Amino acid sequence: MFPLLLYNPSFLNRGRLFMQDLSKVTVVLVNTSHPGNIGASARAMKNMGLSRLALVQPKDFPSGVATGRAASAVDILETSEVFDSLEEAIADCGLVIGTSARSRRIPWPMLSPTQTARKVLDELPDTEVALVFGREDAGLNNDELQQCHYHVQIPTNENYSSLNLAAAVMVIGYELFRTNLENEAKDTTQENEFWDQERATGEQVEHFYRHLERVMIAIDFHDPKNPRQLMQRMRRLFSRIRMDVMEMNILRGILTNIELHIKNKQK
Ligand code: SAH
Numbered sequence: 001m002f003p004l005l006l007y008n009p010s011f012l013n014r015g016r017l018f019m020q021d022l023s024k025v026t027v028v029l030v031n032t033s034h035p036g037n038i039g040a041s042a043r044a045m046k047n048m049g050l051s052r053l054a055l056v057q058p059k060d061f062p063s064g065v066a067t068g069r070a071a072s073a074v075d076i077l078e079t080s081e082v083f084d085s086l087e088e089a090i091a092d093c094g095l096v097i098g099t100s101a102r103s104r105r106i107p108w109p110m111l112s113p114t115q116t117a118r119k120v121l122d123e124l125p126d127t128e129v130a131l132v133f134g135r136e137d138a139g140l141n142n143d144e145l146q147q148c149h150y151h152v153q154i155p156t157n158e159n160y161s162s163l164n165l166a167a168a169v170m171v172i173g174y175e176l177f178r179t180n181l182e183n184e185a186k187d188t189t190q191e192n193e194f195w196d197q198e199r200a201t202g203e204q205v206e207h208f209y210r211h212l213e214r215v216m217i218a219i220d221f222h223d224p225k226n227p228r229q230l231m232q233r234m235r236r237l238f239s240r241i242r243m244d245v246m247e248m249n250i251l252r253g254i255l256t257n258i259e260l261h262i263k264n265k266q267k
Pocket residue numbers: 099100101102132133134135136137138139140152153154155156161162163164165168
């Protein structure tokens with residue numbers, strides 16, 4: 001059969017011998033306390049060719065302190081977007097990578113900073129990507145970490161693993177820039193994965209989880225009073241797979257039919 005993949009316009013971008021545009025990568029800072037860290041993160045971003053900044057409930061923004069620390073990256077602060085929740089900030093994203101200074105109770109798919117850069121560059125320019133950074137004092141909470149497909153931990157001295165927020169943005173940004181530069185020099189045709197469908201976005205996947213939860217409750221499989229981490233495990237399962245839009249529509253169709261069957265039975 002003639003490969004369907006040739007009809008995917010992204011095919012034309014594969015095997016590129018030029019540096020990729022990073023404008024579909026958003027740096028998301030969650031609940032940042034110190035405006036200086038927002039400014040310093042913007043500066044690190046601009047140094048490394050990143051331009052899109054999203055702020056989730058910043059404690060103090062806009063702020064002269066942020067502007068001062070941003071130096072010549074004030075444009076990034078000016079074009080940044082402020083959101084009420086991480087869920088809203090990543091609604092359009094098909095690849096979400098969360099950063100964490102320590103490993104959590106439920107293990108999650110982990111990437112090194114270099115693997116993170118490779119994954120991001122492999123999926124651009126078809127996919128909107130979010131790199132998510134947490135609070136200075138407490139990092140990202142479990143709810144937020146579970147909205148990420150992958151976690152990345154920057155390797156450090158084991159006795160002191162917590163970097164300053166803007167330093168963490170710099171390390172991930174540098175890794176992305178460095179890998180992009182390296183790719184420019186080599187033909188990456190052989191390494192790229194081809195796919196015929198777009199990945200489901202954060203917003204679509206959230207709707208799917210709600211639908212799944214409703215149906216699991218309706219068939220008495222799930223008791224929200226005694227959840228036993230069922231939804232976390234479901235999230236981890238589907239994060240690992242990273243459904244495309246077609247796969248997700250099939251599953252939503254199955255869920256809808258289950259609901260119809262239940263209704264018919266009740267009649
Ligand atoms: N005590 C917090 C550390 C917060 S540091 C915790 O245990 O998570 C603020 C943010 O910087 C973190 O949320 C993360 O986004 C980033 N960061 C700091 N150190 C990091 C590391 N070693 N690897 C990855 N991200 C890190």
